Every structure is written in C-alpha cells, then in structure tokens.
Amino acid sequence: MRPFSYTRAETVQDAVIALAADPGAQLLASGTNLVDLMKYDVAHPTAIVDINRLPLKEIEDLPGGGLRIGALASNSAVAYDRRVQERYPLLSSAILAGASPQLRNAATTGGNLLQRTRCFYFYDPSTPCNKREPGSGCSAIGGTNRIHAILGASDKCIATHPSDMCVALAALGATVEIEGPDGRRDLAMTDFHRLPGDQPERDNTLAPGEMVTAIRLEGNHFARHHTYLKLRGRLSYAFALVSVAAAIDIADGEIVDLRVALGGVAHKPWRDTLAEAEFAGQPADEATFRGIAGRLLAAAKGQGGNDFKIPLAEKAIVRALRQAASGTPQDQVVKAVQ
Amino acid sequence: MDKGTPSSALPTCAISLNINGTNRVLDIHPWVTLLDLLRGPMELTGTKKGCDHGQCGACTVLIDGERVNACLKLAVSIDGAEITTIEGLGTPQDMHPMQKAFVEHDAFQCGYCTAGQICSAVGLVAEGRAHSRAEIRELMSGNLCRCGAYTNIADAIEHVLDQEGVTPLREAAE
Amino acid sequence: MLNETKVVGLPLSRIDGPLKVSGSAKYAADHGGHGMLHGYAVPATVATGRIVEIETGLAERFPGVIKIYTHENRPRTAKDDDKWKDAVALPGHPFRPLENDRILYDGQPIAMVVAESFEAARDAASLVRVRYVAEEPHTDLGREQTRSYVPPQPRREEFVPPEPRGDPQGAFGDAPFKISSEYRLEGEYHNPMELFASTVLWEKDGFLTIHDKTQGSQNSRDYVCNVFGLDPEKVTVKNSFVGGAFGSGLRPKHQLFLAVMAALDLKQSVKVEMSRREMFYLTWRPATIQTVSLAADREGRLLSVMHHALQATSRYEDYQENVVNWSGLAYKCDNVRLSYGLAELDVSTPGDMRAPGAATGVTALEMAMDELAYEVGIDPVELRLRNFATRDQNQDKQFTSKALDACYREGAARFGWDGRSFAPRSMRDGNDLVGWGMATGIWEATIMPAEAKVRLSADGKAAVSAAASDIGTGTYTVLGQVAAEALGVPIDDVTVLIGDSSLPKTGVEGGSWTAASSGSAVQAASDAVRNTLLKHAKSMPNSPFGQASQDEVTLAEGRLVLDRNHQVGVSIGDIMDAAGVSFIEEHGKVAPDQEQAKKFISYTHSAVFVEVKVDEELGVPRVTRVVSAVAGGRVLNPKTARSQILGGVVMGVGMALHEEGMVDHRTGRIMNHNIAEYHMPAHADVEDIEVIFVHEEDDKVSPLGAKGLGEIGIIGVAAAVSNAIFHATGKRIRHFPITIDKILETSEEVRCS
Ligand SMILES: Cc1cc2nc3c(=O)[nH]c(=O)nc-3n(C[C@H](O)[C@H](O)[C@H](O)COP(=O)(O)OP(=O)(O)OC[C@H]3O[C@@H](n4cnc5c(N)ncnc54)[C@H](O)[C@@H]3O)c2cc1C
Ligand code: SF4
Numbered sequence A: 001m002r003p004f005s006y007t008r009a010e011t012v013q014d015a016v017i018a019l020a021a022d023p024g025a026q027l028l029a030s031g032t033n034l035v036d037l038m039k040y041d042v043a044h045p046t047a048i049v050d051i052n053r054l055p056l057k058e059i060e061d062l063p064g065g066g067l068r069i070g071a072l073a074s075n076s077a078v079a080y081d082r083r084v085q086e087r088y089p090l091l092s093s094a095i096l097a098g099a100s101p102q103l104r105n106a107a108t109t110g111g112n113l114l115q116r117t118r119c120f121y122f123y124d125p126s127t128p129c130n131k132r133e134p135g136s137g138c139s140a141i142g143g144t145n146r147i148h149a150i151l152g153a154s155d156k157c158i159a160t161h162p163s164d165m166c167v168a169l170a171a172l173g174a175t176v177e178i179e180g181p182d183g184r185r186d187l188a189m190t191d192f193h194r195l196p197g198d199q200p201e202r203d204n205t206l207a208p209g210e211m212v213t214a215i216r217l218e219g220n221h222f223a224r225h226h227t228y229l230k231l232r233g234r235l236s237y238a239f240a241l242v243s244v245a246a247a248i249d250i251a252d253g254e255i256v257d258l259r260v261a262l263g264g265v266a267h268k269p270w271r272d273t274l275a276e277a278e279f280a281g282q283p284a285d286e287a288t289f290r291g292i293a294g295r296l297l298a299a300a301k302g303q304g305g306n307d308f309k310i311p312l313a314e315k316a317i318v319r320a321l322r323q324a325a326s327g328t329p330q331d332q333v334v335k336a337v338q
Numbered sequence B: 001m002d003k004g005t006p007s008s009a010l011p012t013c014a015i016s017l018n019i020n021g022t023n024r025v026l027d028i029h030p031w032v033t034l035l036d037l038l039r040g041p042m043e044l045t046g047t048k049k050g051c052d053h054g055q056c057g058a059c060t061v062l063i064d065g066e067r068v069n070a071c072l073k074l075a076v077s078i079d080g081a082e083i084t085t086i087e088g089l090g091t092p093q094d095m096h097p098m099q100k101a102f103v104e105h106d107a108f109q110c111g112y113c114t115a116g117q118i119c120s121a122v123g124l125v126a127e128g129r130a131h132s133r134a135e136i137r138e139l140m141s142g143n144l145c146r147c148g149a150y151t152n153i154a155d156a157i158e159h160v161l162d163q164e165g166v167t168p169l170r171e172a173a174e
Numbered sequence C: 001m002l003n004e005t006k007v008v009g010l011p012l013s014r015i016d017g018p019l020k021v022s023g024s025a026k027y028a029a030d031h032g033g034h035g036m037l038h039g040y041a042v043p044a045t046v047a048t049g050r051i052v053e054i055e056t057g058l059a060e061r062f063p064g065v066i067k068i069y070t071h072e073n074r075p076r077t078a079k080d081d082d083k084w085k086d087a088v089a090l091p092g093h094p095f096r097p098l099e100n101d102r103i104l105y106d107g108q109p110i111a112m113v114v115a116e117s118f119e120a121a122r123d124a125a126s127l128v129r130v131r132y133v134a135e136e137p138h139t140d141l142g143r144e145q146t147r148s149y150v151p152p153q154p155r156r157e158e159f160v161p162p163e164p165r166g167d168p169q170g171a172f173g174d175a176p177f178k179i180s181s182e183y184r185l186e187g188e189y190h191n192p193m194e195l196f197a198s199t200v201l202w203e204k205d206g207f208l209t210i211h212d213k214t215q216g217s218q219n220s221r222d223y224v225c226n227v228f229g230l231d232p233e234k235v236t237v238k239n240s241f242v243g244g245a246f247g248s249g250l251r252p253k254h255q256l257f258l259a260v261m262a263a264l265d266l267k268q269s270v271k272v273e274m275s276r277r278e279m280f281y282l283t284w285r286p287a288t289i290q291t292v293s294l295a296a297d298r299e300g301r302l303l304s305v306m307h308h309a310l311q312a313t314s315r316y317e318d319y320q321e322n323v324v325n326w327s328g329l330a331y332k333c334d335n336v337r338l339s340y341g342l343a344e345l346d347v348s349t350p351g352d353m354r355a356p357g358a359a360t361g362v363t364a365l366e367m368a369m370d371e372l373a374y375e376v377g378i379d380p381v382e383l384r385l386r387n388f389a390t391r392d393q394n395q396d397k398q399f400t401s402k403a404l405d406a407c408y409r410e411g412a413a414r415f416g417w418d419g420r421s422f423a424p425r426s427m428r429d430g431n432d433l434v435g436w437g438m439a440t441g442i443w444e445a446t447i448m449p450a451e452a453k454v455r456l457s458a459d460g461k462a463a464v465s466a467a468a469s470d471i472g473t474g475t476y477t478v479l480g481q482v483a484a485e486a487l488g489v490p491i492d493d494v495t496v497l498i499g500d501s502s503l504p505k506t507g508v509e510g511g512s513w514t515a516a517s518s519g520s521a522v523q524a525a526s527d528a529v530r531n532t533l534l535k536h537a538k539s540m541p542n543s544p545f546g547q548a549s550q551d552e553v554t555l556a557e558g559r560l561v562l563d564r565n566h567q568v569g570v571s572i573g574d575i576m577d578a579a580g581v582s583f584i585e586e587h588g589k590v591a592p593d594q595e596q597a598k599k600f601i602s603y604t605h606s607a608v609f610v611e612v613k614v615d616e617e618l619g620v621p622r623v624t625r626v627v628s629a630v631a632g633g634r635v636l637n638p639k640t641a642r643s644q645i646l647g648g649v650v651m652g653v654g655m656a657l658h659e660e661g662m663v664d665h666r667t668g669r670i671m672n673h674n675i676a677e678y679h680m681p682a683h684a685d686v687e688d689i690e691v692i693f694v695h696e697e698d699d700k701v702s703p704l705g706a707k708g709l710g711e712i713g714i715i716g717v718a719a720a721v722s723n724a725i726f727h728a729t730g731k732r733i734r735h736f737p738i739t740i741d742k743i744l745e746t747s748e749e750v751r752c753s
C-alpha cells in the first residue's frame, strides 16, 4: 500500500467532486477488492474517498414491480431481500453463488460491479500486464490462462470479469444509475462493462469522476424460469470457470423471451441479444438449447489453458436452459447439479 | 487517546470503536486494517491472519453483529462500529456455548482457523439461515481449515443450533 | 473397590482446547506487543540468474523504515555448510538467505525491510527495485525426464530402493493379465493456515527468546546458534502453539534467519511474518511422474511389480523420499523391480508433506491395483486380499502387527461395499454417476529417540515436560493422559509443558512419531517417579511395602498401593513428607530397539473407501462419503486420533481434486500463489467421513503399543477417489488433480473385462 489521503464523503455530490478533482482518487465502498489490490501493490490511489456514509443502502420498490438497489446495499442484503427473492430469484441465486458469507456481508452492489479481474498476472505487479500497466504486454497470452476469456478477448488482454452478480444483472437487463460531474445518467447493464480491445486498462464505460448510485430492475416475467449455474474449481468460495445465468419466459412450450448471460468467459458478462432474439418463438427443447449454446459460442476461442471452457460452456448453457425451462433452478446449497 | 500505530510523519485519523464492550478512541493511519489494528495496537491476537486477502476467513470478526473479514476492512471506514472478537465471546474459564461445542466436538486441530470459525459460526447462528447440514457446510465455506476439521465443525454448530432450538435442523437435504 | 484411573484410550477433549477456542493460545506471531520492529521480505521475481542491482533508496526513505537488508549488507554469518545444516537437512547445500546475488528459485527472499510497523515494512518492501540477469528457468518436470539421476548420497538408507528380486520383466511378459500406466502428480503446497513467523525478543544481556513457527524448537535453536555463532544457553526457542505445518515446519525457514539476523544487528526485538504468497516458496510436495507395471495370474495373484518414480528436486539439495519401496512390501510378490530418480528444477527444495513418499507412491500403486482388478475382472478388495503380504519382502522382516485384513473387512462392511456393482458407469443417482472406489494405505510406524520429565508433587499434582511440539496432533492431551494414567491422577491435575527448546530433548515433530515416542518417554519417566516413590515408601517406618517390587505397586487416587491388596497403601503426601521432599521429578528416555529391528518391522495400515458423484454431463466431481478404517495399534485418544484421520482424508481429497500449483514455465513462477486460486478443500467439499480404528495389539512397535496416526489418514485417499471416479465414469484419469476439464476431456476406457 502507498500512503493516501482519506476523506469521508457525506453526500453523493461530495464524492463526485472529490473524485473528479483528483485523478488519483478512488472510491472506497467496503474495500474487499480495493484494499486487496492495494495490499498487492496493484492499486495505488493517492486519495481515498470513503462513500460508506452515503445514503445509498436502500432497496426501494419502483412503480411497475421493479426495484432500485442502492450502490451501498450489501451483497447479503440484496440476496436475502424478500422482494429480490420473489421477483429476481436469479439475482439472489447468483450473489449467493459468489464469494463467502463474510465477504457478501461486506461487499456492496457498486463495488461488485467495479471489481477488477482475477487474472493472475494482473495481481502480480512483477509481470507485464496491459491492464495494470498499459503497453507492457499481456503475460496471460501464452502463459497460465486456465481462468481466462474465450469470448471477446483481444490480443492486448484476455482477462475475464469475475463477478457472479453482474452476470445475473446482465441477464435481467438491469439499468445502472450513474452520477457524475455532469449530472445523472442511466446506462444499460450490458453497456456498463466493456471488451478489452486496445484499452484493457478500462474495465467499464464510466467517465472520470462518475460513480454508481444504484441499480434499477424493471418488472419481469422470469421469476419462474431461471437459473444460475456456476462451475468452479471447488464447490464453494471459488470464482467461476464458467457460469450461466438463464431466464426464459415460456408460453405453451415456446420461448417468448430469452436471456442468457455467461460469466467467467469474457471481459464482461457475456450476452448476445441478437442471438437471443433469434430463438424467440422456438420450442423450449433440447435442440433449441443446443442451438442457443452453439450460437453463443460460435466465435469462442481458447488460449491453450482454457480450451476446455468452450465445451464446458456449451454443456453448461444447455444444462442451465434445461434447468430454467423445467423450473428447477440450481440450488446454491445442494451441490448436485440439478 | 490510545496510540493506534507507531508514530511517523504520515497523517492519522481519529476514530472510535467499541471493541468487546469497551469504547476506544484511536488515532490511526488510514491504511491500517481492522485486523492489524486488533492484533497490533489492541493486542487482541486471538483473531488470526491466515492470508491477509479475504481468502481464508481466519480473521473473521463480528462488526455490528455481522461476520466480516477483518483483513480487508480499513479501520477508518468503520468509525463508530461495535466489534466483537473471539476474546469478546468467552474466556477459557467461561466459554461461549459455541466455544464449548468446539471443544467437545474436537472441531479443530492446530486451532489457528478456530477463532475465525467460531466468530463465523456465531454469525451464522444469528443469521438464522442454516437449517440443514448442507446449509451449514455452504454457509461456513468462507472459513478454510487446512487441518480438515470440517465435519467436526459442522457437528459443533449443529449441536449449538439444536440446543438453541430457534432453528430446528431439518434432515439434511442431500 | 478402588477406581484405577483409566485415562489412556479415553476420548478426552483436548486439554489445550479452551485456550484455542478463546483466542488465548499464542502462536509465533502473537507474541511481542509494543515496541517490536517488523520485518517484511522481498521475493525474487525471476527463477534463475543473478541480481545485478538492488535499489533501496525509495524504500529507505519510506516513513518508519529502519533498515533494509540485502546480500550486499547482510551481517556475517557462518561460513561452512555444516553450520547451516539443521537436524533434518538434506544432501547438498542448505539455502542461505541473502547470501549472494544468485537466484535459485522464484520467490527466493532477496531483501528484508525492517520498519517500525508492519504496514511500513510491507509498503516499503514494494518499493525495493531489483534488476536481474535472468536465465532460462527449468520448472517442468515432464521436460526434464531425460536429465534424471539417481541421488548419489541417499538421504536415508531406507529410502534407497531394494535390489530387484526374482525376474520381474520375464514374469511380466509371460503373465495373462497386466497393466502398465503412467501417473502424474502435480506438486502440492503445504499452506498451513498459520503464516510462518518468528518473533525474536532481544534482551540486553544477549539472551534471545524466539517464538518460531516450527515443528522442532530445538532444531530451530541449534540452527540459529550454529549460523550466528551463539551460545545455546542464551537462546530459547518456543513453539507452544503451532498453526499447522504438515511437514513444512520441519526445517527452519527463512523468516527465522531474517528475524534473528535483524534482532542481533539492531539490538532490538523483531518480528517477521510471511505473506501467504511467500508460503508457496518455502517447500512443497514434489511433483512426480511414476510408471507402475503390474502382472497377475488368472486368480489375480501378483506375478510382477515394477514401479519407477521420477521426482523433482531443487538445484541445491537432493530432496528424497520413499516413493516406490512401498510397492515391494504392500503385497506379496516374488518378482519386483523398484527404481527412483530425481530431476533438478529451478525451484525451492521440496520437503516432507504429510506422508511424504507414500502419499504419492502408494497412490500410484493403488491406482494401478485398481486397473489390475478391472483387467483381471475381480473385486478390488478381493484382489488385495488375495495378495495379502504377511512379511516385508523388501527387508525380509516380520511385521510386529498387521490388522489390515480387519480394515478391509470392517471398512467394507461400514461402507456397504457389498452393494457395489462391478461395472463402471453402472450406478447412478439422478444426474450423477455414482462411483465407489477403495485403496490401501501404508505408513512406517517408528519411534524416535525422545526424552521427557515428569514431576509429581506432594499435593498429588503432576507436571510433564518435553521439547515436543503440538502442531494440532493432540500432543498436549496425549502426554497428559499417559502421565495421568501412570501416576493415577486425574487429567485435570496434570500440567503439560511442551514447545520449548529448554525442555528435555525431543526430535522434530513429524512422521507421526511424537505420540508414540514422547508418550513412551513420559511413560518411562512416570514409571521412574513411581519407583522413587516406592523407594521412599519402603524407608518409611512400618512401611507396608516390605519387599514389594515396582511391578507389584500401583499409583491410584493419590496413594501408592499394593497390587494384590489395594487396601494397603500410603498417600503420596505422606510418603513425600516422610522423605522430606515436596516433589519427585524423574527423567524418562526411549530409543528404538535396535535388536528387535533386525527381525521386525512396523507399519500402520488403512483401507479407504470413497463414494464420488460425478455429474454425467458436466463432469463436476464431488466426494460424498468416505470410510477410513485404520489399524494403528493402541489408540491413545480416539477423539484426537479420529481428527487426525479426518484431516488426512480432507487433504487427500484436496490432492485428488483440487490442489495444483499452476506454474508459468516461461518464468518459473507459480501464478496462483494465493489461497483463493490454489484451491484447498472448503467446507462444502467435505460431506461425510467415518473413521474406524480396528483392533490391533502390538507389544513391539513402541512401549505404549501405539503407532502414529498423523500420516496414515491421507494415504490411499487420492487413489480411492480416482478409482471411484473410474467406477463412476469409466474414465481413468492418471493426472492429479482430477479437475472438471480432465473429466470432460478424458475418454472412457475401452479396456475393462
Ligand atoms: C477471496 C475472494 C473471493 C471472491 N469470490 C467472489 C465470487 O465468487 N464471485 C463474485 O462475484 N465476487 C467474488 N469476490 C469479489 C467480491 O464480490 C468483491 O470484492 C466485492 O463485491 C467488491 O465490493 P466492495 O464493496 O468491497 O468494493 P470495493 O473494494 O470497496 O470497491 C471495488 C472498486 O469499486 C469502486 N467502487 C465502489 N463503489 C463504487 C461506486 N458506487 N461507484 C463507482 N465505483 C465504486 C472502488 O473505487 C473500487 O475500485 C471475491 C472476493 C474475494 C476477496
Ligand atoms: S489478460 Fe489482461 S489482465 Fe491478464 S495479463 Fe493480460 S492484460 Fe493483464
């Protein structure tokens, strides 16, 4: 860690001003990612703006059956909120598939969105890494890349976004509420994170000085047919190798609306809305599920150590769709795959 | 005012914490974690450091009643909080029921992960969400035990849950 | 009727339990308090080459920094290798921290920052800039196979493979059934939960008290004294509580050297605690590549056993373990060839990790045995029974006891092995394929020279002391039990003092020998106390003991009594009063019986039964049930003994399914050097484990009749898991850990009768 100045923001305005004023400033929510990265000598904020006092903890009802989740609502608070469990069980399930109870008690919604990749090299300052040090090279290409991306990677970076929660939010079509020096704006969850391209140092599309204040969810028809299926190196307390958030609106055995988001495979929760649209009106059966998996992974490319993720993701998508269609979502406690 | 960390040229912040029932006013550097504050200046070494990065749960304490990894918490950010550490739960002479159950069920070997396991287990019971063996396992997975005492830890927790009677254990849903 | 105190063999709770559950047990880094200096090491970031320049300016100017040590300013220490060799050193040149500019392995400590606070030391350490000339690292054992060699200097004679017997090659060629397979076991990293740490308390008169994370306080003391030329009278090393070690604490680690160096140089107390990352650079269970060839006749009787192992070591020491010899004694076979070679890698020297050698070698053998069972077409347990060995054919010695047959029988019964269908992929549960696999475990049962002191006071309280360690093994409790029983006092009246180098001599805690060795020494000391008491009693006026010999008296309920009539006796207090003493203290000592060793040999055995469930489509493996049946002689405390087996099983599951250091061979670095990505089993990975101790009497293995139990729990577990995965899926996965990708990518075995 490097010495930094510490201020406690009392209002969102305070925080935004402090953030915009100093390019070295970073927001501190619960710190489970930021403090971790500072200790590993990866993050070097010169100023910490503590946002824990901001009034952003609430989970509020919205007209039309939606919810607004404050950026400081803890992962546990969201996952166990009765309204979330009833209306967005997919979100609850995805959160409970991640990290540990202790971490979820601390971790915030905003922090989870902004958490950085777990790429081994990103975490190890003695190795070249374009995300950590633009232009230094990508050590994961040709290196130890078991956990890396199979979709949307570039020759500059093949990292994945590690969040489980965000995969569900992407599937549910959440909206991110943002506050910045130029005021408030909304951003679709699917546009929040970005692909690495030539600028892997940028994880998302937030402008300097902007912060997340809330996540908005609309009313939806996915409470019955959904699942979050996470595959990982041990049965709990491990990041996803591959995860699938699936939600289907089914009528008379046919797909009315379909959402599939993938975790652990790309620099952002991977969703392909065009592909999803193609399958509307198709029967909710094995053949369709295979078709969807094939379509989503058509451009998948392995890096050696992670080649297995392609067949694994394919099978996982089919399985998740089957779980969702049959109304038997993956239980995050019982470890047998449903 | 207690001296939080050794003096140096760098800036400090004043915070107050209630630690195991005692109010403390502290002057600390903002980069000091709750774990290092407890183990160092507070001399409460019962809370352990197993990784310092949120990867093991050995540092689990209760902050305002909720179990949290102390190693990733900057102490400045929890100004005003109530902290309970293993020392605040009981003493060798006057053990908390969870501590007793751990002894009885041999729920540890080396004992290094134990403070974290017990604080975590106390948090788990308070949360009231563990109703089966499988739920105990999943909801205790944030506490690694390299000695492999897991089955005994689950026994100890099950014992306490049964005793409390608040959350009757249903048959493990396996 | 008088209650004879029966304590040994009871499932007592740990006597150190209340301290451990309340946070009152102090581990190495828990000592010190205010005014300590803190050290933080800087790891090398190349695996081989030289340091060209270390720039410490920036770090030195960091507020709170006291001094930075590198090879350029390190205080002088001993010159000769001999001085650097600890009690369990290896053939080769021991590692010397900050010795020179050479880099031997990635992560090697190359500097240490000492500062006023932990934070300042850590933060300044990240500002030390190093320039290297790096050479090309070699860290892939597979690629070094052609450079294998037989270690010129054996670590222990018993590790050298015996000469071949019979005609293994010929017998293999002619046999009706045979298998020959290669097994790859990746390296594992001990990762005890406690970070290695040393707290050195410096006192003005030159005395040092060192709280060290070690499995042998006297080993650490002697090392420090030799390396720094200190008077052993002035150095005390303590390890009252050790947060796990599993072998990693057998040899002194660099934090001990660095902390003592800085304390002596700065004349202040210093604490050095490692980071979790450093824990991956200390030592490791070496990767092996093993080939096992087995041949059998139509009844499944072994005709030939051939086992070769290639094992990794470092450039500077020949670490050796007994990997293959087990294959020559586990089963009866007259045609055997065993061989073992090393290959040097640019890594830190591997070291003993729970059941070193057997955990890997027996695992390969037991996977091969399962393959053979399927080749011949007989039940895996039956195959093992048909080849039951009644003598150690390697050394032509008799077993002091071997209740392994009872392990098979009782383990199988408890597991329900009867209900198993032989064919792979023949059992399922919903979406899961169910597999049942088993394996045999075997480990040496030895005692080491050990000493102990026992004191009995006039008030009937007893105190045991020895420089033994309790690394979670239950040493405190078991030694207390032995004394309590021998002296006839309640366990609550026994104080056990261990973990201190100034106490009676004890070897390092390892190889499962502590309970049997130190326990026997405590027994001997207690017997001596009783004898002295008897002597005093006899010289009392009107002594009722007359000519009674030591075998005719017992201590019970605070009295010395005659065996033939417990009514006749005198209280301890009265005897001591009469003798004018307030306590009696005696020394006890044990050593292995050399005469007996010419004819007899002892092993601990187990049979492990494992149920796995594997999702058919996704290949997700889960170990859902384990039964471990152990023949370990007399069980001194079933509660703590059971825990040891549970722990071994969990580590075996980790070995089979999770643990893998992912090395980037371009740089020679383990990239997942943290415990979020180096997966050890979490709670969710461990469901149901049952432990059975079968009855086994052994009056030769140790004076107490006990064998060690620290290692046997892990042996065979990984093989049983792998065998169960085969039974579930029809896939033979011979490369550990068996991760989801390997299950997906491996095709089903066609060969299967
Ligand atoms: C061992 C371990 C295992 C884990 N396993 C999982 C897992 O399996 N699945 C999973 O999803 N996650 C996992 N996590 C990650 C964890 O979920 C995140 O660390 C956590 O969600 C981050 O939240 P926080 O509040 O602590 O964020 P902080 O650490 O406080 O902040 C993270 C980043 O977000 C920024 N930030 C915070 N709030 C805002 C805001 N409102 N607006 C703009 N920027 C903001 C900060 O400046 C910082 O850059 C794991 C973490 C650890 C340490
Ligand atoms: S994958 Fe991205 S984060 Fe990882 S090393 Fe390459 S550039 Fe860095």
Ligand code: FES
Binding pocket: B048, B049, B050, B051, B052, B053, B054, B055, B056, B057, B058, B059, B060, B069, B070, B071, B072
């Ligand atoms: S020390 Fe905090 S989680 Fe390991």
Ligand code: FES
Binding pocket: B107, B108, B109, B110, B111, B112, B113, B114, B144, B145, B146, B147, B148, B149, C193, C243, C244, C472
């Ligand atoms: S008791 Fe040793 S790590 Fe859990």
